[in-house]
Amino acid sequence: MTHEIAVIPGDGIGQEVTPAAVDVLEAVDADFDFVEGDAGDAVEEATGEALPAETRELAADADATLFGAAGETAADVILPLREVVGSFANVRPARSYPGLDAVQPDTDLVFIRENTEGVYAGIEAEIDDGVRTLTRVITEDASREIAEFGFKYAKRNGFENVTIAHKANVMRETDGLFLETAEEVGDSFDVDYDTALMDALAMHLVMHPGEYGVVICPNLAGDMLSDLAAGLVGGLGLLPSANVGEDNALFEPVHGSAPDIAGQGIANPSAMILSAAMLLDHLDYGDEATAVRDAVEGVLADGPRTPDLGGDASTDEVTAAVVDRL
Amino acid sequence: MTHEIAVIPGDGIGQEVTPAAVDVLEAVDADFDFVEGDAGDAVEEATGEALPAETRELAADADATLFGAAGETAADVILPLREVVGSFANVRPARSYPGLDAVQPDTDLVFIRENTEGVYAGIEAEIDDGVRTLTRVITEDASREIAEFGFKYAKRNGFENVTIAHKANVMRETDGLFLETAEEVGDSFDVDYDTALMDALAMHLVMHPGEYGVVICPNLAGDMLSDLAAGLVGGLGLLPSANVGEDNALFEPVHGSAPDIAGQGIANPSAMILSAAMLLDHLDYGDEATAVRDAVEGVLADGPRTPDLGGDASTDEVTAAVVDRL
Ligand SMILES: CC(C)[C@H](C(=O)O)[C@@H](O)C(=O)O
Numbered sequence A, B: 001m002t003h004e005i006a007v008i009p010g011d012g013i014g015q016e017v018t019p020a021a022v023d024v025l026e027a028v029d030a031d032f033d034f035v036e037g038d039a040g041d042a043v044e045e046a047t048g049e050a051l052p053a054e055t056r057e058l059a060a061d062a063d064a065t066l067f068g069a070a071g072e073t074a075a076d077v078i079l080p081l082r083e084v085v086g087s088f089a090n091v092r093p094a095r096s097y098p099g100l101d102a103v104q105p106d107t108d109l110v111f112i113r114e115n116t117e118g119v120y121a122g123i124e125a126e127i128d129d130g131v132r133t134l135t136r137v138i139t140e141d142a143s144r145e146i147a148e149f150g151f152k153y154a155k156r157n158g159f160e161n162v163t164i165a166h167k168a169n170v171m172r173e174t175d176g177l178f179l180e181t182a183e184e185v186g187d188s189f190d191v192d193y194d195t196a197l198m199d200a201l202a203m204h205l206v207m208h209p210g211e212y213g214v215v216i217c218p219n220l221a222g223d224m225l226s227d228l229a230a231g232l233v234g235g236l237g238l239l240p241s242a243n244v245g246e247d248n249a250l251f252e253p254v255h256g257s258a259p260d261i262a263g264q265g266i267a268n269p270s271a272m273i274l275s276a277a278m279l280l281d282h283l284d285y286g287d288e289a290t291a292v293r294d295a296v297e298g299v300l301a302d303g304p305r306t307p308d309l310g311g312d313a314s315t316d317e318v319t320a321a322v323v324d325r326l
């Protein structure tokens, strides 16, 4: 069966790493049709819209979407795209790789971030001169859905530790509901879990990441904690992510458009290629996903490497080396 | 002039480290009257109230308060106490000390955390079955006040880097106001500053803390980022904090009541003694504050050390060693 994959490179290094991921997807034994769409700063400048209606439709109609990066317009592009694919879960693995310089080399974490509500519900108002409010929304349904997804993910992927992150001592009603619901779900699974205040968790993750596995988080906590974990393993250049919905999904590197190095052909394509591996997993090409991950890991260990990892290879050279190993 | 200092040890190791800090304050050349008050789990169990009215009044009437730690009731104690002393700024230095094991030994950060609003304004509601909201509040006044405090702090303490943390790409109106106001204040000061999305900042702080100095944050971002920084320097045992108001202030270690080691007399008193040094600074005993900080630093370098730092000394032995150096 042919799957239609929407490809949205976006801005900056998105233009360089997205084709790299497509090269890799073309090299594995899978039947994909790629259709490309525009989004980001450049298209906003040209048309007034960061996310044109055709690109939305492309993503809505495809079986899955690969998204590169956007610049200044990132929030205007990625938040609606996550909605378009109906994604309720943002899956963000953060692991260190042998041979690479990492602040904490013993890191193997997966953040399961609620992807629809919290402060991202985004209801803001100016209620008086110089007084503004934002309404943070937490629902039992979304909390249950993300917790079930997280516990299932842990089980399927052999993680022994699950942590539910929250700040229910301050956000008593909202994070209270999130915590209570996630605990209920946890109790119904045959897996150990812990709960942790997200501030204390930030400290513990920095000091002892090896003690954690899957971390289920409200939206903004997941945003911060997963970037923190990126710091532990050597930066955003290695972190893929999946935005998973009922019957659609979008895959993107955690990094942004990196305007400082864009256009030089030296961007690290690993995060984007690992995002493509998550896409393969999602479309039930499990063996191919594993092959791609192994190939990336091999290249990370033996080189060639892009400058962010201390090498001097180009994006194309790294991509070719990954394809070579498939 | 005699200053009245309210002393609220609270629960767990608060009962052990608070007397240590009082010992140190009695050993320096300053004129203090200490008055003690109850708060926390134990007093809640006995009286039904975690923060009795007398303790509130004690803190309100004193020139400054030393607070130890509270257990389960932490939020019911510390949030109202911060309000009682009218504190708008939470000052949290996080630095690494020579000779101590730290994830990032080159860390010298001070978080200036807005202390009155954001999600801590705490207006929550159940608007439908399983749907709850929290109203996050950001005002121009509080944003200006914390930014002015932060830039003044940087100038007075010789910090060359100031960073304004925010998430204005998502919380456009509320953090937009925080950011815009803080930038206005920054422009009026003769100091360089940067702005940073708080998720990206979390990553950069983990990887390159040496590139940062003073970090001005909304309330919850400051909560998380300062705990993250605690992880970088070796844990909460070393982090003091000040809650500063117009004409009152409260000083507390960033750590909690540590029920796992409470009652054994082995808690590290450094964070609490460093909080007392911040109190000395606040009451214009600058030389004494420096002497206390130097003494703590000396003991951290040469020992004795408590078990959390790999030693086997007691709280009392460490405290005596600090007093000895004064
Ligand atoms: C660009 C921004 C809206 C986005 C987010 O906050 O989710 C980004 O930080 C991320 O984590 O993918």
Ligand SMILES: CC(C)[C@H](C(=O)O)[C@@H](O)C(=O)O
Pocket (backbone or CB within 6 Å): A169, A170, A199, B074, B075, B078, B079, B223, B254
């Ligand atoms: C106990 C809790 C309410 C408190 C906070 O969130 O401010 C604590 O985490 C802190 O940082 O002092």
